[in-house]
Amino acid sequence: MRGLLVLTVAGGSVAHATLTPMVSVRGVTPDLPLIMVILLALRRGPEFGCLAGFVTGLLQDTAGGGLIGVQALTKAIIGFGIGFAGERLRVSQPLVQVSGLVVLTILEGLARFSLLQIFRFPAPFGELMMYVVLPQALFNGFVGAAVVLSLAASQVLRERFQGQPS
Amino acid sequence: MKIQKLLLLVSLVGVCLLLLTLQTRGYGSAAGDLLTMVTAPVQTGLARASRATFGLWATYLDWKTVRAENHRLREEVQELRVRALRVSDTDVENQRLRRLLGLQEKLPLTTLSGEIIGREWGGWIRSLTVNRGRGDNIPRLSAVISPDGLVGRIVDVRPGASIVQVLTDPASTVGAHVLRTRTPGIVEGDPRGTLRFKFMARDGASIQNGDVLVTAGQGGLFPRGIPIGTVRAIDNRGAALFHYAELTPAVDYARVDEVLLVTGDTQRDLTAFFPADG
Numbered sequence: 001m002r003g004l005l006v007l008t009v010a011g012g013s014v015a016h017a018t019l020t021p022m023v024s025v026r027g028v029t030p031d032l033p034l035i036m037v038i039l040l041a042l043r044r045g046p047e048f049g050c051l052a053g054f055v056t057g058l059l060q061d062t063a064g065g066g067l068i069g070v071q072a073l074t075k076a077i078i079g080f081g082i083g084f085a086g087e088r089l090r091v092s093q094p095l096v097q098v099s100g101l102v103v104l105t106i107l108e109g110l111a112r113f114s115l116l117q118i119f120r121f122p123a124p125f126g127e128l129m130m131y132v133v134l135p136q137a138l139f140n141g142f143v144g145a146a147v148v149l150s151l152a153a154s155q156v157l158r159e160r161f162q163g164q165p166s
Numbered sequence: 167m168k169i170q171k172l173l174l175l176v177s178l179v180g181v182c183l184l185l186l187t188l189q190t191r192g193y194g195s196a197a198g199d200l201l202t203m204v205t206a207p208v209q210t211g212l213a214r215a216s217r218a219t220f221g222l223w224a225t226y227l228d229w230k231t232v233r234a235e236n237h238r239l240r241e242e243v244q245e246l247r248v249r250a251l252r253v254s255d256t257d258v259e260n261q262r263l264r265r266l267l268g269l270q271e272k273l274p275l276t277t278l279s280g281e282i283i284g285r286e287w288g289g290w291i292r293s294l295t296v297n298r299g300r301g302d303n304i305p306r307l308s309a310v311i312s313p314d315g316l317v318g319r320i321v322d323v324r325p326g327a328s329i330v331q332v333l334t335d336p337a338s339t340v341g342a343h344v345l346r347t348r349t350p351g352i353v354e355g356d357p358r359g360t361l362r363f364k365f366m367a368r369d370g371a372s373i374q375n376g377d378v379l380v381t382a383g384q385g386g387l388f389p390r391g392i393p394i395g396t397v398r399a400i401d402n403r404g405a406a407l408f409h410y411a412e413l414t415p416a417v418d419y420a421r422v423d424e425v426l427l428v429t430g431d432t433q434r435d436l437t438a439f440f441p442a443d444g
Contacts, residue, residue, distance in 0.1 A: 054178045062201035069185035076178045
């Protein structure tokens with residue numbers, strides 16, 4: 001199970017760099033690894049979320065050709081934070097998860113921007129927020145909603161099949 | 167446990183910050199190269215898989231489009247066929263009506279055109295119903311003709327329609343003669359739906375297959391010279407007084423759709439107005 005999760009994290013990150021351009025809408029793509037990290041952290045806790053965030057971020061940095069460590073750092077912190085919050089707060093409602101996803105995408109964008117500023121890779125804040133971070137946050141919200149609903153549906157089906165006498 | 171978690175976070179953050187610092191100071195390429203060595207083959211494989219998947223999807227979309235187009239074209243072909251059939255049907259009808267009109271115009275007779283609206287084709291009676299009746303002043307026993315020849319006679323006039331006794335009706339008899347030899351006789355219908363020519367043996371020695379029979383014009387019912395049929399076979403009855411010839415009717419009674427009803431004078435010879443070969 002753990003191996004499968006590692007494979008999911010690693011494959012998902014590389015798949016993001018390779019496949020997401022094909023699902024882009026007007027140049028905006030969803031941050032699939034971020035969605036994956038958040039959902040996994042909510043279900044598996046802060047340790048797993050932190051590790052998953054670090055690995056996916058690192059792989060994204062490498063695959064994307066950016067400054068290695070930026071996304072690893074932001075996603076590791078988000079994974080840890082969400083895992084930590086998930087253990088203490090009620091975040092099982094799909095609406096909370098989806099809106100949280102949107103907010104977290106914005107926060108991750110801000111963190112990335114800050115890191116780039118710190119490590120002297122200047123980027124225009126306004127344009128970045130307007131054309132990259134906010135649209136991606138909305139896209140993530142839609143994709144996250146679809147994923148959350150699919151997971152809920154599969155859970156219901158699984159329970160139904162398990163409940164049936166053989 | 168909590169400290170362990172925090173330690174993990176701190177160490178990972180530390181690694182990231184170290185990586186970032188190293189990169190900004192120009193030492194980061196080795197780590198990047200190492201990671202790329204791991205991720206590049208996976209990326210290549212995924213790119214190929216995605217290309218294949220999207221290729222398959224594109225093929226499916228093409229197939230779907232082609233299928234839809236095929237369906238549309240089939241419907242179009244079907245519609246065009248129906249339209250072509252209608253056109254050809256209209257064309258045939260047009261030709262028929264032109265022939266009838268041509269005949270009506272050139273015949274030196276008073277005629278009225280009519281459309282066949284019913285057929286009685288059992289063995290007992292062979293008749294047609296034409297859409298001209300009492301209101302059209304159709305006299306009973308009027309001759310009914312088509313551009314190919316004689317169809318029969320009106321035997322019953324009703325309001326709005328008349329009944330035509332066809333030559334093949336078993337009760338039908340018409341005075342006729344062979345066009346080539348002038349051999350006189352009577353054309354009768356028979357229950358099998360065919361025509362036969364009854365003639366005196368002594369007069370008909372020279373009748374041959376293919377001879378054309380036309381109305382004799384005696385009795386005043388039918389004008390003279392309207393084709394009835396052609397001799398198909400001669401039934402030689404030896405020493406009998408009458409011999410018979412089987413005829414192929416000049417008119418296909420089962421398919422005739424428009425006819426002319428001769429309402430006026432019938433004392434004219436019409437031989438010249440019909441094809442000489444019957």
